[in-house]
Amino acid sequence: xxxxxxxxxxxxxxxxxxxxxxxxxxxxxxxxxxxxxxxxxxxxxxxxxxxxxxxxxxxxxxxxxxxxxxxxxxxxxxxxxxxxxxxxxxxxxxxxxxxxxxxxxxxxxxxxxxxxxxxxxxxxxxx
Amino acid sequence: xxxxxxxxxxxxxxxxxxxxxxxxxxxxxxxxxxxxxxxxxxxxxxxxxxxxxxxxxxxxxxxxxxxxxxxxxxxxxxxxxxxxxxxxxxxx
Numbered sequence: 001x002x003x004x005x006x007x008x009x010x011x012x013x014x015x016x017x018x019x020x021x022x023x024x025x026x027x028x029x030x031x032x033x034x035x036x037x038x039x040x041x042x043x044x045x046x047x048x049x050x051x052x053x054x055x056x057x058x059x060x061x062x063x064x065x066x067x068x069x070x071x072x073x074x075x076x077x078x079x080x081x082x083x084x085x086x087x088x089x090x091x092x093x094x095x096x097x098x099x100x101x102x103x104x105x106x107x108x109x110x111x112x113x114x115x116x117x118x119x120x121x122x123x124x125x126x127x
Numbered sequence: 128x129x130x131x132x133x134x135x136x137x138x139x140x141x142x143x144x145x146x147x148x149x150x151x152x153x154x155x156x157x158x159x160x161x162x163x164x165x166x167x168x169x170x171x172x173x174x175x176x177x178x179x180x181x182x183x184x185x186x187x188x189x190x191x192x193x194x195x196x197x198x199x200x201x202x203x204x205x206x207x208x209x210x211x212x213x214x215x216x217x218x219x
Contacts, residue, residue: 020198034199101156109159111188
Protein backbone atom coordinates (compact mmCIF):
# COMPACT_ATOMS: atom_id res chain seq x y z
CA UNK A 1 0.00 0.00 0.00
CA UNK A 2 2.74 2.44 0.92
CA UNK A 3 4.79 1.49 -2.11
CA UNK A 4 1.76 1.83 -4.36
CA UNK A 5 0.98 5.28 -3.02
CA UNK A 6 4.58 6.41 -3.38
CA UNK A 7 4.61 5.20 -6.99
CA UNK A 8 1.38 7.12 -7.60
CA UNK A 9 2.89 10.22 -6.00
CA UNK A 10 5.95 10.07 -8.23
CA UNK A 11 3.89 9.47 -11.35
CA UNK A 12 1.54 12.29 -10.44
CA UNK A 13 4.42 14.69 -9.70
CA UNK A 14 6.07 13.89 -13.02
CA UNK A 15 2.90 14.34 -15.06
CA UNK A 16 1.77 17.43 -13.21
CA UNK A 17 5.15 19.16 -13.51
CA UNK A 18 5.21 18.28 -17.18
CA UNK A 19 1.76 19.91 -17.63
CA UNK A 20 2.84 22.94 -15.61
CA UNK A 21 5.91 23.26 -17.80
CA UNK A 22 3.67 23.21 -20.88
CA UNK A 23 1.24 25.72 -19.37
CA UNK A 24 4.17 27.93 -18.51
CA UNK A 25 5.17 28.11 -22.14
CA UNK A 26 1.73 29.35 -23.12
CA UNK A 27 0.83 33.00 -22.89
CA UNK A 28 -1.93 32.67 -20.32
CA UNK A 29 -1.93 30.34 -17.39
CA UNK A 30 -5.02 30.43 -15.26
CA UNK A 31 -6.05 28.64 -12.14
CA UNK A 32 -8.71 26.58 -13.91
CA UNK A 33 -6.10 25.11 -16.25
CA UNK A 34 -3.76 24.30 -13.38
CA UNK A 35 -6.60 22.58 -11.53
CA UNK A 36 -7.58 20.64 -14.62
CA UNK A 37 -3.96 19.58 -15.09
CA UNK A 38 -3.82 18.41 -11.47
CA UNK A 39 -6.92 16.19 -11.64
CA UNK A 40 -5.99 14.83 -15.06
CA UNK A 41 -2.42 14.09 -14.00
CA UNK A 42 -3.66 12.16 -10.98
CA UNK A 43 -6.17 10.14 -13.00
CA UNK A 44 -3.50 9.36 -15.56
CA UNK A 45 -1.05 8.37 -12.80
CA UNK A 46 -3.62 5.91 -11.42
CA UNK A 47 -4.39 4.58 -14.90
CA UNK A 48 -7.39 2.56 -15.98
CA UNK A 49 -7.44 0.14 -13.03
CA UNK A 50 -9.87 2.29 -11.09
CA UNK A 51 -13.40 3.30 -12.06
CA UNK A 52 -13.00 6.84 -10.76
CA UNK A 53 -9.85 7.49 -12.77
CA UNK A 54 -11.43 5.99 -15.89
CA UNK A 55 -14.34 8.35 -15.32
CA UNK A 56 -12.05 11.39 -15.07
CA UNK A 57 -10.15 10.39 -18.20
CA UNK A 58 -13.24 9.54 -20.26
CA UNK A 59 -14.93 12.76 -19.16
CA UNK A 60 -12.06 14.62 -20.73
CA UNK A 61 -12.17 12.55 -23.89
CA UNK A 62 -15.90 12.65 -24.44
CA UNK A 63 -18.13 14.83 -22.36
CA UNK A 64 -21.41 14.33 -24.20
CA UNK A 65 -21.14 10.55 -24.30
CA UNK A 66 -20.59 10.49 -20.59
CA UNK A 67 -23.65 12.60 -19.94
CA UNK A 68 -25.85 10.18 -21.85
CA UNK A 69 -24.48 7.26 -19.88
CA UNK A 70 -25.33 9.02 -16.63
CA UNK A 71 -28.92 9.66 -17.69
CA UNK A 72 -29.45 6.05 -18.63
CA UNK A 73 -28.11 4.57 -15.40
CA UNK A 74 -29.43 7.09 -12.95
CA UNK A 75 -32.24 5.15 -11.36
CA UNK A 76 -30.76 3.38 -8.35
CA UNK A 77 -32.82 3.41 -5.17
CA UNK A 78 -29.77 4.32 -3.11
CA UNK A 79 -29.24 7.30 -5.34
CA UNK A 80 -30.90 9.89 -3.15
CA UNK A 81 -29.36 8.64 0.08
CA UNK A 82 -25.84 8.64 -1.23
CA UNK A 83 -26.36 11.31 -3.84
CA UNK A 84 -23.81 13.66 -2.40
CA UNK A 85 -21.01 11.09 -2.31
CA UNK A 86 -21.93 9.92 -5.81
CA UNK A 87 -21.50 13.44 -7.10
CA UNK A 88 -18.16 13.95 -5.36
CA UNK A 89 -16.45 10.77 -6.60
CA UNK A 90 -15.83 10.82 -10.37
CA UNK A 91 -18.01 8.21 -12.07
CA UNK A 92 -19.84 7.64 -8.78
CA UNK A 93 -23.29 8.06 -10.28
CA UNK A 94 -23.02 4.82 -12.24
CA UNK A 95 -21.50 2.59 -9.53
CA UNK A 96 -23.20 0.12 -7.24
CA UNK A 97 -22.93 0.93 -3.56
CA UNK A 98 -20.08 -1.47 -2.80
CA UNK A 99 -17.94 -0.13 -5.64
CA UNK A 100 -18.79 3.42 -4.68
CA UNK A 101 -17.31 2.89 -1.19
CA UNK A 102 -14.30 1.05 -2.59
CA UNK A 103 -13.59 3.76 -5.17
CA UNK A 104 -14.15 6.48 -2.56
CA UNK A 105 -11.39 5.06 -0.37
CA UNK A 106 -8.95 5.00 -3.28
CA UNK A 107 -10.03 8.46 -4.42
CA UNK A 108 -9.41 9.94 -0.96
CA UNK A 109 -5.93 8.39 -0.83
CA UNK A 110 -5.10 9.83 -4.23
CA UNK A 111 -6.53 13.26 -3.42
CA UNK A 112 -4.44 13.48 -0.25
CA UNK A 113 -1.33 12.59 -2.26
CA UNK A 114 -2.32 15.12 -4.91
CA UNK A 115 -2.70 17.89 -2.32
CA UNK A 116 0.60 16.96 -0.68
CA UNK A 117 2.57 16.96 -3.92
CA UNK A 118 0.96 20.24 -5.05
CA UNK A 119 1.96 21.79 -1.71
CA UNK A 120 5.53 20.52 -2.13
CA UNK A 121 5.77 21.94 -5.64
CA UNK A 122 4.37 25.28 -4.48
CA UNK A 123 6.87 25.45 -1.62
CA UNK A 124 9.70 24.54 -3.93
CA UNK A 125 8.74 27.21 -6.45
CA UNK A 126 8.10 29.91 -3.85
CA UNK A 127 11.52 29.71 -2.26
CA UNK B 128 -22.50 -20.50 4.22
CA UNK B 129 -20.06 -20.87 1.37
CA UNK B 130 -22.87 -20.56 -1.16
CA UNK B 131 -23.85 -17.27 0.41
CA UNK B 132 -20.32 -16.03 0.06
CA UNK B 133 -19.99 -17.00 -3.55
CA UNK B 134 -23.20 -15.19 -4.37
CA UNK B 135 -21.90 -11.92 -3.05
CA UNK B 136 -19.65 -11.07 -5.92
CA UNK B 137 -18.03 -7.69 -5.62
CA UNK B 138 -18.10 -6.86 -9.28
CA UNK B 139 -21.46 -7.42 -10.89
CA UNK B 140 -23.98 -4.69 -10.32
CA UNK B 141 -27.04 -6.77 -9.57
CA UNK B 142 -25.63 -9.33 -7.16
CA UNK B 143 -26.10 -9.17 -3.41
CA UNK B 144 -23.33 -7.69 -1.35
CA UNK B 145 -23.14 -8.80 2.25
CA UNK B 146 -23.45 -6.43 5.15
CA UNK B 147 -20.01 -7.50 6.37
CA UNK B 148 -18.39 -6.40 3.16
CA UNK B 149 -20.07 -3.02 3.40
CA UNK B 150 -19.05 -2.68 7.05
CA UNK B 151 -15.45 -3.47 6.18
CA UNK B 152 -15.42 -0.71 3.62
CA UNK B 153 -17.09 1.77 5.97
CA UNK B 154 -14.39 0.98 8.56
CA UNK B 155 -11.72 1.43 5.93
CA UNK B 156 -13.19 4.83 5.03
CA UNK B 157 -13.31 5.81 8.69
CA UNK B 158 -9.56 5.16 8.98
CA UNK B 159 -8.96 7.67 6.19
CA UNK B 160 -10.84 10.50 7.91
CA UNK B 161 -8.65 12.66 10.17
CA UNK B 162 -11.50 13.43 12.56
CA UNK B 163 -12.79 9.89 12.98
CA UNK B 164 -9.57 7.92 12.55
CA UNK B 165 -8.90 7.50 16.25
CA UNK B 166 -12.42 6.64 17.33
CA UNK B 167 -13.55 3.10 17.87
CA UNK B 168 -15.66 1.99 14.92
CA UNK B 169 -18.63 0.79 16.97
CA UNK B 170 -19.07 4.29 18.34
CA UNK B 171 -19.41 5.94 14.96
CA UNK B 172 -22.47 5.32 12.80
CA UNK B 173 -22.11 4.48 9.12
CA UNK B 174 -24.09 7.55 8.13
CA UNK B 175 -21.72 9.73 10.16
CA UNK B 176 -18.77 8.15 8.34
CA UNK B 177 -20.42 8.81 4.96
CA UNK B 178 -21.26 12.40 5.87
CA UNK B 179 -17.72 13.07 7.07
CA UNK B 180 -16.34 11.39 3.96
CA UNK B 181 -18.26 13.88 1.82
CA UNK B 182 -17.03 16.78 3.92
CA UNK B 183 -13.45 15.55 3.74
CA UNK B 184 -13.55 15.16 -0.05
CA UNK B 185 -15.01 18.66 -0.34
CA UNK B 186 -12.24 20.08 1.84
CA UNK B 187 -9.61 18.32 -0.31
CA UNK B 188 -11.25 19.75 -3.44
CA UNK B 189 -11.08 23.21 -1.88
CA UNK B 190 -7.41 22.67 -1.13
CA UNK B 191 -6.78 21.72 -4.77
CA UNK B 192 -8.65 24.89 -5.83
CA UNK B 193 -6.57 27.02 -3.52
CA UNK B 194 -3.28 25.41 -4.54
CA UNK B 195 -4.19 25.80 -8.22
CA UNK B 196 -4.86 29.51 -7.64
CA UNK B 197 -1.52 29.97 -5.96
CA UNK B 198 0.40 27.90 -8.51
CA UNK B 199 -1.10 29.81 -11.43
CA UNK B 200 -0.30 33.15 -9.80
CA UNK B 201 3.23 31.95 -9.32
CA UNK B 202 3.54 30.82 -12.93
CA UNK B 203 1.94 34.03 -14.15
CA UNK B 204 4.46 36.15 -12.33
CA UNK B 205 7.27 33.73 -13.00
CA UNK B 206 10.47 34.87 -14.55
CA UNK B 207 12.88 32.65 -16.41
CA UNK B 208 14.36 31.33 -13.17
CA UNK B 209 11.15 29.57 -12.24
CA UNK B 210 10.62 28.23 -15.73
CA UNK B 211 14.16 26.90 -15.57
CA UNK B 212 13.45 25.33 -12.21
CA UNK B 213 10.42 23.51 -13.56
CA UNK B 214 12.49 22.27 -16.44
CA UNK B 215 15.24 21.12 -14.13
CA UNK B 216 12.69 19.22 -12.04
CA UNK B 217 11.56 17.46 -15.19
CA UNK B 218 15.05 16.44 -16.14
CA UNK B 219 15.50 14.14 -13.14
